[in-house]
Amino acid sequence: MYSEKVMDHFSNPRNVGEIENADGVGTVGNAKCGDIMRMFLKVENGIITDVKFKTFGCGAAIATSSMATEMVKGKTLKEALQLTNAAVAEALDGLPPVKMHCSLLAEEAVKAAVEDYMKKHPDAVI
Amino acid sequence: MNRIYMDNAATTAVSPAVVEKMLPYFTECYGNASSIHSTGRDARKALEEARRRVAAVLNCSPNEIYFTSGGSESDNWALKGAAFANRKKGKHIITSAVEHHAILHTCEYLEKQGCEITYIPVDADGLVNPADVEAAIRPDTILISIMAANNEIGTIEPIEEIAAIAHAHGVLFHTDAVQAIGAIPVDVQKIGCDMLSLSAHKFHGPKGVGVLYIRKGVRLENFMHGGAQERGRRAATENVPGIVGLAEAITLATENLEEKNARIAALRDQLIDGLTALPYVRLNGHRTKRLPGNCNISVQFIEGEALLLRLDLAGIAASSGSACTSGSLDPSHVLLAIGLPHAIAHGSLRLSLSDTNTQEDVDYVLNTLPGIIETLRSMSPLYQDFMEEQK
Numbered sequence: 001m002y003s004e005k006v007m008d009h010f011s012n013p014r015n016v017g018e019i020e021n022a023d024g025v026g027t028v029g030n031a032k033c034g035d036i037m038r039m040f041l042k043v044e045n046g047i048i049t050d051v052k053f054k055t056f057g058c059g060a061a062i063a064t065s066s067m068a069t070e071m072v073k074g075k076t077l078k079e080a081l082q083l084t085n086a087a088v089a090e091a092l093d094g095l096p097p098v099k100m101h102c103s104l105l106a107e108e109a110v111k112a113a114v115e116d117y118m119k120k121h122p123d124a125v126i
Numbered sequence: 127m128n129r130i131y132m133d134n135a136a137t138t139a140v141s142p143a144v145v146e147k148m149l150p151y152f153t154e155c156y157g158n159a160s161s162i163h164s165t166g167r168d169a170r171k172a173l174e175e176a177r178r179r180v181a182a183v184l185n186c187s188p189n190e191i192y193f194t195s196g197g198s199e200s201d202n203w204a205l206k207g208a209a210f211a212n213r214k215k216g217k218h219i220i221t222s223a224v225e226h227h228a229i230l231h232t233c234e235y236l237e238k239q240g241c242e243i244t245y246i247p248v249d250a251d252g253l254v255n256p257a258d259v260e261a262a263i264r265p266d267t268i269l270i271s272i273m274a275a276n277n278e279i280g281t282i283e284p285i286e287e288i289a290a291i292a293h294a295h296g297v298l299f300h301t302d303a304v305q306a307i308g309a310i311p312v313d314v315q316k317i318g319c320d321m322l323s324l325s326a327h328k329f330h331g332p333k334g335v336g337v338l339y340i341r342k343g344v345r346l347e348n349f350m351h352g353g354a355q356e357r358g359r360r361a362a363t364e365n366v367p368g369i370v371g372l373a374e375a376i377t378l379a380t381e382n383l384e385e386k387n388a389r390i391a392a393l394r395d396q397l398i399d400g401l402t403a404l405p406y407v408r409l410n411g412h413r414t415k416r417l418p419g420n421c422n423i424s425v426q427f428i429e430g431e432a433l434l435l436r437l438d439l440a441g442i443a444a445s446s447g448s449a450c451t452s453g454s455l456d457p458s459h460v461l462l463a464i465g466l467p468h469a470i471a472h473g474s475l476r477l478s479l480s481d482t483n484t485q486e487d488v489d490y491v492l493n494t495l496p497g498i499i500e501t502l503r504s505m506s507p508l509y510q511d512f513m514e515e516q517k
Contacts, residue, residue: 010432011439016505031469031508034429034449034457038507054507058431058448062505 002059003093009063014070017052024120026112029105035061037105039069039113046076046126053109060099061106067091068106077117077126083110127441130487134328134419135277135305135478136445140371141330147374148332151367159364160355169366176373183376184322184339185313192338192356193369197304199349200323200338201228201271203360204300207346208269208321209236212298216266220297222246222254222283223463225273229302230459246272251412252281252464260291269298274306274317278447278460278476279411280420282310289318298344304328304336308379309387309417320344324376326368330480331375335368390479391418393488397477398423400492404499410461410474419479422447424461424470427509428502433475436498442491447474469508 002010022040029035035057042050051073055065068088072080085103089095095103118124131139151172157165159173174188181188194200209219219236221229223245233243244262246254254272263270270292275282285301292299300321306312308329314322321344325336340346340359352361398421402409406426425433430446437444447458449472456462457471466474477491503509 007435010435013505018510027507031467031472034468034472036507038510054505054510056427056506056508057429059435061429062432 001096002063003095005067005091005093006060006063006095009066009092010059013053013062013066015052015066015073016054018054019050019052022052024113024115024117026109026114026116028108028112029057031056034058035102035105037061037065037109039065039109041113041117043077043117043121043124046078046124048072048075048077048080051113057102057105058099060095060102063092064088064095064102064106065109068110072110077114077124080110080114081126083107128490130442130483130490132477132479132483132487132491133443133445134480134482135280135417135476137327137333138330138480139482140327140332141375141378143378144331144371144374148367148371151370155366157366159366160353169364172370173364173366176369179373179377180337183312183380185315186339187342189357190314190339190342192340192360193364193372194336194338194360195334195362195365196327196336197226197302197323197325198228200325200336201226201302202232203338203346203349204321204323205229205232205236205269205271207349208298208300208344209239209241210347211345212268216264216268217241218244218264218267220244220246220259220262220267220270222248222272224248224252224254224276224278224281224460225271226277226302226304229271229273248281248463250465251415252276252279252410252460253412253415254283254288256284256287256291259288260295263291263295263297267295267297269300271300271302274301274303274312274322275310275417276411276460277305278458279422279464280305280417280478281412282306282415282417285319286317293318305417307376308383309419311383312380314339314341321346326372326375329375329379331379332368332371335365335372337372386481387418390481390483393479393483393485394419394421396488397421397479397491401495404496407499408470410464410466419483421477421479423475423477424466425473425475425499426470427473427506427512428499429472430457430474432502433473433498436502437475437495440494440498442494445476445478447476448472 019040024041157169430448461471
């Protein structure tokens with residue numbers, strides 16, 4: 001049911017872990033639905049220099065988290081805010097229809113982490 | 127890679143002896159059991175011999191055995207058949223909150239047809255309290271259907287007691303015994319049931335064939351309309367190879383039941399003891415009133431589908447009651463019915479054994495699973511939060 005890319009990112013997730021004293025942290029989802037994603041950002045001069053994630057969820061949830069971190073690493077905050085769930089799903093060679101919400105959660109997790117950064121750094125310009 | 131199959135509650139491998147018995151009925155003795163010629167008569171002979179063998183195992187008359195396409199059809203027929211045949215008597219049916227979907231979704235359908243259903247809750251071990259069933263009986267109750275043993279958590283229900291209560295009130299009693307055959311003794315006289323469903327593929331028989339036992343004198347509306355097969359009660363050309371396979375499988379599965387299950391239960395207990403010794407892992411279902419092959423645990427802070435995929439990569443086939451595997455947004459209704467919070471129900475894992483499993487299988491699982499749990503927990507924000515709270 002999953003593409004090879006999904007299975008690859010599920011079995012060898014990229015950027016898994018946490019960043020101590022992260023510049024921005026975003027957590028989305030809830031345990032009731034079975035998916036929680038948390039993203040940690042390190043930001044320098046408006047650029048995401050490091051990103052890590054922790055996810056409680058199914059194979060697709062873990063794979064989309066992993067792919068989303070790859071897609072925003074080294075990007076500007078503005079570019080990160082433009083990440084869409086469709087782009088995450090496409091980069092994984094597609095997701096089963098019932099798992100599309102996982103990619104949405106990954107998009108929301110990135111955005112929540114950027115928003116947290118903005119809140120902590122009100123003077124930052126993106 | 128070595129592949130270990132621990133999903134025997136989902137389905138089992140057909141045993142070679144069963145396949146051997148079935149083969150002639152595809153190519154040599156392929157007649158239609160309703161045909162008058164000798165090819166047909168040979169098929170009829172095999173069919174009736176199979177019926178006798180199944181009846182001998184269940185301790186009933188061959189005339190009370192009706193072959194169906196499997197457990198779901200048997201459950202559908204029992205419930206819809208009883209509801210439609212007893213419309214004048216009443217419209218109330220009692221069942222439990224932990225039944226298989228073949229029962230629960232049939233009940234939902236019957237509710238749309240005007241029936242009223244009472245779903246008896248279960249305790250934390252998944253047990254139905256017979257007193258609750260008795261208290262739910264109304265003057266218009268026509269049927270009580272309670273499963274013999276639960277497919278997810280393995281809890282064995284007190285169906286003999288419930289059957290006695292049903293009969294004391296003049297109510298029909300049906301049991302879904304799909305998980306029970308070959309696991310616990312199933313004798314329809316001892317249980318006292320009016321109807322019983324079973325399915326061959328759960329005990330090393332083929333898929334697509336099952337039985338509904340209907341006690342003599344029980345009136346049911348027909349479910350499958352067409353020809354006069356099964357004494358006019360279930361149309362469709364009989365699946366003779368499947369039925370022959372079912373008869374062989376049920377005979378083999380119920381031979382030396384105690385001895386065989388003592389071995390399986392010992393392996394199960396190693397799994398249960400080994401896995402529940404891990405931190406934040408709990409057993410689901412009753413510890414002793416339990417199917418010999420069932421181990422169902424909840425692993426806190428991780429999600430079931432991720433666990434299954436990791437196990438599959440390690441060569442272990444299992445199943446889970448998480449939402450992702452149930453095809454809905456909610457985790458298994460059984461795990462919610464025993465009172466598990468959603469987050470813990472999402473982390474459930476069922477390992478189900480049969481007599482094909484070995485000590486090596488169990489050792490491999492016990493050696494492999496802790497590492498997988500650790501990896502997934504190290505990625506889990508729930509675990510991170512929990513550990514920080516503990517500090």
